[in-house]
Amino acid sequence: MDRLSALLGLPYTDTVVVAGALVLGISAGVLGSFAVLRGRSLVGDAIAHSTLPGVCVAFLVTGTKEVAGLLAGAAVAGLVAALLMIAVERSVLRADTAIGVVLSGFFSLGIVLLTHITATGDAQQAGLEAFLFGQAAGLLERDVAVMGAIGLAGLVGVAVLRRALAATLFDRAHAAALGLSTRLVEAAVTAFLVAAVVIGVRLVGAILMVAMLAVPTVVARQLADRFGRVLILAGAVGAVVGVTGALLATRAQLPTGPVIVLVGVVVALLAVLLAPDRGVLARRARRARRAREIALGRALGDPAAASAGARRRLVRAGFLTEDGTLTPAGAAAQEDRAERVALAMAWLHYGPQIRLRDAREPDLRDVRRSLEPDALTELKHLAGLS
């Protein structure tokens, strides 16, 4: 840690916070992705709030603010809450109601315990509620070590179970048919989530933890389609967001948790907008390009009847001369388009009569490229095009 401190040129305490943010980012990113991909992002919110009564009970039992004891209390309470949510979901209620009820109940219990502890006037209790809002400033090297150990255990668990996890996540019936115990896998996913929350509550607090779980997966999902890649990317995004936020916060002397979360949400929004394939802007551009292609093709079909704007685009594409006659390239393109249109119409007409080796429908924009040669010949023959 001392060497890291020298490397980053940061004071020792700040280095500890940055290291903690790194650990949190990676573990929350990877372990949170299961909840987010299952549409249970806010389970983390309920687990995070549920740690409060656990912390209070741990304090009442041990009588000290020993970090390991409080974390253990938080973990047990989080696990109980998570299992209760699964149980409530089995009734007529939906996931979101289950989450809301468990969140409210545990948090109410936590407040009652907290005020009870305060009322008994134990001088030791001061700062217990900091657990809720996080307290990066008081982070010790040993805390980071504990966080790292929990996170590592979770990551190893994910690595070992990844096939079972993916199967259960995407197709429960399939997983059950394979002989997997989906309940056991679900419990494992829950345990991972609790581990991530317990790591994060210390640093960013319960309320902001929910964003730490959701942001990396939202970003990773924008960039990748495969489950394994999403997991790895989520870990990487979490790490980058955590470290960037922590560095910014120490530089600007602001509380760590909120800065990390704001950095993360900005990154997530940028990913939603700008992602190369799935981004809002990319999709809009793709749609506009397709619309232009269609309009250009239509104008090419009958240049004389096209609007002035469409004719200008045809000229720019090199299909039309200024005086309105087709260039050789234009004539070829026109012929090509006519054939594509004719084949598409022919497919709509005679397609059902043609026996295909598989059941894939051809792409009507260009049947020639997506139909097998035999079938194409047959289609042309049927339509009298050959």
Add this chain to the structure above:
Amino acid sequence: MTADDLVIVLVAGLTATACGLLGPFLVLRRMALLSDAVSHAVLPGIVAVWLIGETRAPVPVVAGAAAFAVLCVLGIEAIRATGLVATDAAIALVFPALFSLGVLGITRYASDIHLDLDSTIYGEIAFTPFDTVTVAGVELARSGVVLGVVAVLNVVFVVALWKELRATTFDPAFGRVTGMRPRLLSRLLLVAVAVTAVSAFEAVGAILVVTMLIVPAATAALVTRRMGAMVAVTLVVGWLGAILGHVTALTFDASIAGAMGLVCTACFVIALVGRRFVGAGARRRARELDDPPVGAGGHLVGE
């Protein structure tokens, strides 16, 4: 029970009434967690009002908070509408961001004043009897008046739009076909939730508002399947929470809001466990009417 205790119970009961009228619709429409999101998202509004106007007077604070509540709901809707992010993930992005802004505002500019997180998160229902206004010569608890007005508004809202709200909750497509405008109703409901939540936070604290919006309604959803009965059960559970919660808090010398929430949760647990024993036979019979098992219905076997 002293007069102050009575005021506290009444204020909590009014909160339960205002929230309980909307809660069943939220739970049935799967929007329960929006109340939690809104409860955190209003923080920057409260902070901004303090920074700009240097005031904690209720009207501007409620206006500032309401602005951010609406911003939160619209933000979630906008992200969801891209079709790239699921609703729950959209909620998980928007409200922590707004809450973070609020925390930053407090620590950066307002740490020296009395605008601590405790007062917005925990609220302090215990102080409601000491903050009074005089209405027509009678001294009343201010938050009691505010929540009374909100409760009456919610009664008017729910009663006037009862048929429409009920129909679009269960079948938005039917509502649209019959000209009921489900999207508008959904927005109105959200605005009502935001206004209720914001005016109640100040008096009783966010967690009690969230609890009162979700837990009694969830309890009622376990007990009955009729909309009218659901609202009635919700109100009963809410008032039970208010009364018994206050007694519990006094007994254990603990947070009043927390104890009220715990009593509501206890009602939920009783309903959840009770369902296993009571009415299981009736539900099975109801299912069999819909979907007669082979061999059980006469005509499938005998005929």
